[in-house]
Amino acid sequence: MKVVIKSSWIIMVSILLSCKGEVLPKPKGMLRLSYPNPKYQKTTIPCAYSFEKNDFAELENARRNRKCWYNLEYKKLKATMYISYFRINNNLDSLLRDAQNLTQEHFIKADAIKPEEYVNSEKRVFGTIYKVSGDAASPSQFYATDSTNHFLVGSIYFKVKPNYDSILPAAEYLRNDIRHMIETLEWQE
16 A cells, blocks of 8 residues: 555656646648749740849740740649730730739739830830739739731749748749740840
C-alpha cells in the first residue's frame, strides 16, 4: 500500500512541476514563394511588333497558321501567357469589344475586375491591363494597340484549378511581366 501511495505522490508532483506557464498554439505557417528577379531581353520575332520578355519564360509559336500568335510558357509557375496579334482593317471597335468581352466572361467567378490603363503617345502604345480578383480562370488580361494598324491581346492562364489566394503571388509576378511587355512594346511597319 505504501508503494502505491508513494508512486501516486510522485506522479502528482511530476504533473504539477511539469506545467510551467501558459500553453500557446503554434501560429499557422505561411507558404513563402520566391521567384527569380526578372531579367528582360528583347524578342526577335518576325512580326510587326516586338517587346522585352522575361528570361524565365519560354517563347513558343502558338499556331502555325497565325505566325504572330505566341505563348510565353512559365513552366515552373505552371502558367501560360497567350498573345494574339491582329492587323487593324477598319475593325478597331470590334477588336476592342472582343477583348473587353473576353475579360467580362470571367465576371461570373471574379470578385472584381480592375482596369489599369496605359498610354505612351510617343511610342503610340495604348492599352489596358485587367486585374481579375477571385477564382476566375484568368487572373490577368490585356490589350495594346497603336489605334491605326496594330492590335495585341493577351491573357494568363494557370494549369491548375483557380484558387485566388494560392496563385496570387504568381499572378502578381506575371502581371509585372505584362506591364513590362507593354512598356517595351514597339510597332514595326
